[in-house]
Amino acid sequence: MPDDTTAAVRGQRLPRSERRAQLLDAALGVFVENGYHAAAMDDIAARAGVSKPVLYQHFPGKLELYLALIDQHTGELEQLVRDALALEDNKARINTMTRAYFDFVGQEGAAFRLIFESDLANEPEVRKRLDQIDLTCAEAMAEIITSETSMEQEEAVLVGVAFVGMAQTAARHWLTHEATLSEDTAVRVTAALIRRGFGAFPSVRSGADKPKESVGTTAG
Incomplete structure (x- = not known):
């Protein structure tokens, strides 16, 4: 169940640069903990507190996110x-x-x-x-x-x-x-x-x- 912080983040419309930074920060945690192959875009979106379509608006795939x-x-x-x-x-x-x-x-x-x-x-x-x-x-x-x-x-x-x-x-x-x-x-x-x-x-x-x-x- 999402906590208050996650719920608050989901309700915010951040500037594109801030949203990108938020997604990269979430992705870093998932990649470091799980490695590239075991990391899932669902996990990254959940950690960032956004929907997966929002994640894909910024990064077309997992490799592009990793390269960023x-x-x-x-x-x-x-x-x-x-x-x-x-x-x-x-x-x-x-x-x-x-x-x-x-x-x-x-x-x-x-x-x-x-x-x-x-x-x-x-x-x-x-x-x-x-x-x-x-x-x-x-x-x-x-x-x-x-x-x-x-x-x-x-x-x-x-x-x-x-x-x-x-x-x-x-x-x-x-x-x-x-x-x-x-x-x-x-x-x-x-x-x-x-x-x-x-x-x-x-x-x-x-x-x-x-x-x-x-x-x-x-x-x-």
């Missing part, structure tokens, strides 16, 4: 990474990029499961989006790498892929151990490991031009 969620949340992750790149100091950029993954994984609603643990990853349209966000974030890391080392662009992107994979895997591990490991500690350790990794590659600076505190050799 993927686009929304990969966009959020990309913005977090680009905000980190806006910083001028490379150490701060690496720290902030690393924290972006931890903050994203720790968001209420567990949207990260659609990005990093999707049960529809082999669907071409989903795969294309997931590959693109990985590449976008790796290229962002490569921008830092090429500014600090003599590495060529393609090599830097490869290393960026490895670093991005490390950040998101560490973040997901932290989420299951946050009772005993604080986010600040997990971010600090992971970012330090990434910065240390830069030390394996020749620096573009040497001698008098080399800063006292190199991104690739700083432990803190």
Whole structure:
């Protein structure tokens, strides 16, 4: 039986943008809890407190709804990474990029499961989006790498892929151990490991031009 909140929502005529946001929020909960294949449009409509025809007015099918969620949340992750790149100091950029993954994984609603643990990853349209966000974030890391080392662009992107994979895997591990490991500690350790990794590659600076505190050799 619908509760008072659901009944109130059913009686409201929301602006299209607000209704779409409401439907996406409901869909996220259903997809995260049940996975794509077990999720039903009936369940999503019921959670949103709307009729199924209203849901279909905004999204013609379950796949389109899922892709809209993927686009929304990969966009959020990309913005977090680009905000980190806006910083001028490379150490701060690496720290902030690393924290972006931890903050994203720790968001209420567990949207990260659609990005990093999707049960529809082999669907071409989903795969294309997931590959693109990985590449976008790796290229962002490569921008830092090429500014600090003599590495060529393609090599830097490869290393960026490895670093991005490390950040998101560490973040997901932290989420299951946050009772005993604080986010600040997990971010600090992971970012330090990434910065240390830069030390394996020749620096573009040497001698008098080399800063006292190199991104690739700083432990803190």
